[in-house]
Amino acid sequence: MKKTNEKRSWDSGWKRFLRWLNGESPIEYKSSPEWHLTDEELKEKYQEDMKHAEKVHKEEENLYRRYQQWPDKKGIPLYEKIYKVFAVAVCLIVMVSLLFTVSGLMEFGNPENPVNNEVSRRYIEEGLQETGAVNIVTGMILDYRAFDTFGESHVLFIAATCVFMILRVGIGKDKNIEDEKAREQENDRLYEPKNDKILQKVAFIVVPIIFIFGIYVILFGHLGPGGGFSGGAIIGAGLILYLEAYGFKKTQRFFTLKTFRIVSLTGLLTYAAAKSYSFYTGANHIESIIPLGTPGHILSSGLILVLNICVGAVVACTMYGFYVLFRKGDF
Amino acid sequence: MAAHLLQNYYETVAVILFSIGFTTLLLHRNMIKKIIGLNIMDTAVYLFLASKGYIEGRMAPIVTGGIQDMEAYINPIPAGLVLTGIVVSVSVTAVMLALTIRLYRRYGSLDIDEITMKARKEEN
């Protein structure tokens, strides 16, 4: 459009100001470059422009597609190669630096090592009088350092609870409980024969021996090697063998979810009642009421016998609970 | 340096086992192999700890014959620490295996790269 583009020279500054205030700017239209073309020429120019735009658009699309596919085609194999090289390099660096550290350590088996300081002297020389346990390691972990064992029994309990939450079957809110349970039962009996005679005869002889040995290791933990953890693991293994040989029905006669709950909670609460005063007194020790007997008898060493039994019960229930939850999904 | 490494042979073997377990943990894509690698790392650390308490020519820390000198028994403290560690290691393995079972049921494979990509596609 062509407009007059001369400034009206007779306008005063005031009128120009008023025009600016009202938004009528003194537009100076430059003449558009195509004003002299006819209509057909305009159409051709429009089509050329569209073709050029399409070409540019296609190139951009190509580029974008290559950018999107680069992770799948080339990025991931490259990443895998680099990852392998870096992993081996990191492992070698860690190993070499640790070997440098080992070469600077003290001699192996030397009595002058800094590890053997006054703490172990106190444990060995006065352990028997203060705790009453002949086995110094058991006396240490259940009397001098009973608080650490307290935390560790709870770690076992927490692990059993986590596995229970992850693998439990049959508590969905909808109607698929029966389907899930039926599917789990089907998976159970798929691979092994029912009522294997050899296994049953062997288990008939071996399982009572395992239980008696496990109970012996727990009860004599302060007189010989062993203790709560070993004995509990042995009893747990015996229960697993019994379950495998005789099936779920017979085991559920004496070990159900209720048994697990009662035994675990009683063990942990007894331990907590006995040893959680350390939260309040710090490292100071409070003597227990039970007297220390003569060392060498089974009823000696005060509270250690009770704590061994608690820890052993918790460990046995936990080991058996792991197995049953993996196998069947329910107690 | 090599002579000193040969003299502390327990610690050297513990470090070698640790790095074998670490390599297995990083390089394999199967989840079960990763869990086995973690277990090997655990037992390597316990071997290192327990070999710090050993002293030549002395007996196990169970009082026998009324002898209560410090010079007759090995150091009992590292043995107590390792006892706790073994039990924690089995708990961790059990929880990891339970998670592997759930992942397998959900995504259908044991390969960690596939699981990650499927999970990412489901997010988008």
Added chain:
Amino acid sequence: MKLIEFILLGFLVICAITTCLSRNLLTSVVIFMSYSLIMAIIWFLLQSPDLAITEAAVGAGVTSILFFVTFKKIGAMKGDDDEEDK
């Protein structure tokens, strides 16, 4: 005594390497069980009988059994299913 210790430690390293390099999952776990057993013997040679009993009951017992039960749930116990690795 030192000879026995060297042999056992060498066997330990060989077991660890073979566990990681084998392709069949069942083989890996069985060799892991024997690794745990050799570890229990080494605890005994280091004069700690408590650790030996605990490692034998827990490592070669409960951990390996949990691995086998996991395989059964996954369905890898048929013998000719090789889950891919590396």
